[in-house]
Amino acid sequence: MELFALNHAWLIPLVPAAAFIIIGLFFKEFHQLSAGIAVLAGTFSFIMSAAVVMAVLDAGISVEMPFIQKIQWIKIAGMHFSMGVMIDPLSAMMLVVVSLVALLVEIYSIGYMKGDKGYGRFFAYISLFSASMLGLNIAVNFLQMYVFWELVGLCSYLLIGFYYYRISAREAAKKAFITTRIGDFGLLIGILSLQMVFGTVDFMELRHILPVYIAANGTGLLTIIGILLFIGPIGKSGQFPLHVWLPDAMEGPAPVSALIHAATMVVAGVYLVARSYFLFAQLPELLHLIAWLGAFTAFFAASIAITQREIKRILAYSTISQLGYMMMALGVGSLTASMFHLLTHAFFKSLLFLGAGAVMHAINEEADIFKMGGLRKKMPLVFVTMTIGVLAISGLPPFAGFFSKDEILAAAAAVSMPLYIIGTITAFMTAFYMARLLFVVFWGKEQHGHVHKTSYFMQIPLAVLSILAAFAGAAGYVGGFGDWVRFGEAMPEHMNIGLAGISTALSVAAIALAWHIYVSKKYLSDIIAQKMGFIYTVSFNKYYIDEFYAILCRIFIDGIGKIMYFIDLYIIDGIVNTMAALTVYCSRIFSKLQTGQIQTYVAIFFCGVIILLVYTIVFFTKINELAAGGGF
Known part of the structure; x- marks a missing residue:
């Protein structure tokens, strides 16, 4: 079975891709059949992924000695490219996370999307989305990864704009697609540069070539290539300043938000850096930049989430902040901490998004948390599961986020105290705004008399994810996650009790503060907002980044467009029209002779x-x- 799983790992993305084709071509109008095909394909991918993990553990496959299958893909004079499957602990972990979350989202969607006219189309898109991310995880080289990278971007465009008849959904889809194209262009240039300099984009070949190249030529050119490659993750993983697309991605259905923000698109950038860490680890200056950009993004997004009112938008900025944590961990040299947080984040963030979707589904798609209130008695399961998600993301023991977040903070403290301080302050803000969301939605005055019942198809994934959000961190810590998913020598699991105690105390204080403001009303939120004045206004308006980009578009893009229009109309067309007129005039003269x-x-x-x-x-x-x- 182990050998079968490894030799047939290519089926893991292929089966969901086949489900997309089958549903899209034949069964799109048959709603239940479409859902059944998607769930069956997702189940197969998860079972095969779990078998791959077991095979990796039993066969002793490591980062240094991965399992690789390759076939020739493209052969042009002077260069050739392969495609295939690369299985190591990193890709195996990602396969399980992606396939499991995707499967649970598909099951949840059976209940959530019931009655939607685009039911079959939705499950076709979800299947393609899963296939794209799973294919990205097992790529053997940058070019193959880039193909699936772009497919992930296409699927996000289709799903964010799923309700294409809404102007807001269409605009959000275009915004996501165009913004991420900026990053993707940098990534493409970086991949082409690797091919030109090294003659290959294969991960294992580059891993062996780089040390020899650096010894002979230094890291100057390689740093430029590394920056180009990193521009892709900046866009895809919502790092500042290309984060603006991610909050607007909420226009898609709630299951889409869970999939995009938890296990697929946004973590693709983090995974790319981790997969090519053999390159980034050789560039300490670039790692320093990644660490500080990640820390700033984490703090920046958290400071916006504190003042937002829409439930999914709060979670979206939370995702940006947590991605910043992952990038900071990679920047300070701890691939293990970053991937551990990616694992736990996938569970508690998908839980939170699906819980938010259940709340909105029950109260006629209302998104403003201050128009909810008192739902803990009417939606007890959703309340309990979301509470677990909030405690996990807040980093309270023994929930999953406690172990992964504190491992990141410990790694940051070992390298840079300023980075650790930024990360700790961000942890305090995270606990506060997540507790704010929980208390406002489930406590307070009831504002909805009738609440729609939550389908069993929606309840089952919430229950499973809540268990994972509660115990996955402890299981990974005890099970030696760092011995398995790592870069370089295996690091024994250990916890800095002092740092963990500080972050836990701050999280408890943040939750208590949120309770006093939004439940006991000891401090009135409106008065606090008024006293904060300009700071609150700037945070609520997301630092006016979107407005700034709009101005840039009007001044530069529209301005350049007008200049080019003038050149085209009066210079290029002028020359062409003049030549045409001269030809006509001469022809008229010569026509007198004919x-x-x-x-x-x-x-x-x-x-x-x-x-x-x-x-x-x-x-x-x-x-x-x-x-x-x-x-x-």
Whole structure:
């Protein structure tokens, strides 16, 4: 079974891709059948992924000695590219996370999307989304990864704009697609640069070539290539300043938000950096930049989430902040901490998004948390599961986020105290705004008399994810996650009790503060917002980044467009039109000579003969005169 799982790992993305084709071509109008095909394909991928993990553990496959299958893909004069499957602990972990979350989202969607006209189309898109991310996870080289990378972007466009008849959904889909294209262009240039410099984009080949190249040539050019490669993750993983697409991705259905923000698109950038860490680890200056950009993104997004009112938008900025944590961990040299947080984040963030979707589904898609309230009694299961999710993301023991978050903070403290302080402050803000969301939605005055029942298809994934959000961190810590998913030597699991105690105390204080403001009303939120004044306004308006980009578009893009329009209309078209007019004018003149009448042609011919005779007589007369006068 182990050998079968490894040899047939290519089926893991292929089966969901086949489900997409089958649903899209044949069964899109058959709602329940479409859902059944998608869930069956997702189940197969998860079972195969779990089998791959077991095979990796039993066979002793490591980062240094991965399992690889390759076939020739493209062969052009002077270069060739392969495609295939690369299985190591990192890709195996990602396969399980992606396939499990995708499967649970598909099951949840059976209940959530019930009655939607695009039911079959939704499950077709979800299947393609899962296939794209799973294919990205097992890529053997940058080019193969880039193909699936772009497929992930396409699927996000289709799902964010799923309700295409809404202007807001269409605009959000375009915003996500265009913004991430900026990052993707940088990534593409980086991949082409690798091919030109090293003659290959294969991960294992580059891993062996780089040390020799650096010893001979240094890291100058490689740093530029690394920056280009990192631009892709900046866009895909919502790092500042290309984060603006991610909050607007909420226009898609809630299951889409869970999939995008938890296990697929946004973590693709983190995974790319981790997969190519053999390159980034050679560039300490670039790692320093990644660490600080991640820390800033984490703090920046958390400071916005504190003031937002829409439930999914709060979670979206939370995702940006947590991705910043993961990037910071990679920047300070701890791939293990980053991937551990990616694992736990996938569970508690998908739980929170699906819980938010259940709340909105129950109260007619209301998104403003201050128009909810008192739902803990009417939706007890959702309340309990979301509470677990909030405690997990807040980093309270023994929930999953406690172990992964504190491992990141410990790694940051070992490298840079300023980074650790930023991360700790961010942890405090995270606990506060997540507790704010929980208390406002489930406590307070009831504002909805009738609440729609939550489907069992929606309840089952919430229950499973809550268990994972509660215990996955402890299981990974005890089970030696760092011995398995790592870069370099295995690091024994240990916890800095002092740092963990500080972050836990701050999280408890943040939750208590949120309770006093939003439940006991000891401090009134409106008064606090008023006293904060300009700071609150700037945070609520997301630092006016979107407005700034809009101004840039109007000034530069629209301005350049007007200049190019002028050049096209008056210069290029002017030259072309002038040449055309001159041609027409000349043709009209010459057309006078082409009357089609034989008489005219004979007359012209006769005139030409006369002119020629006159010229000949004059010429010879002149010759005779010169001869008579001795001119020769």
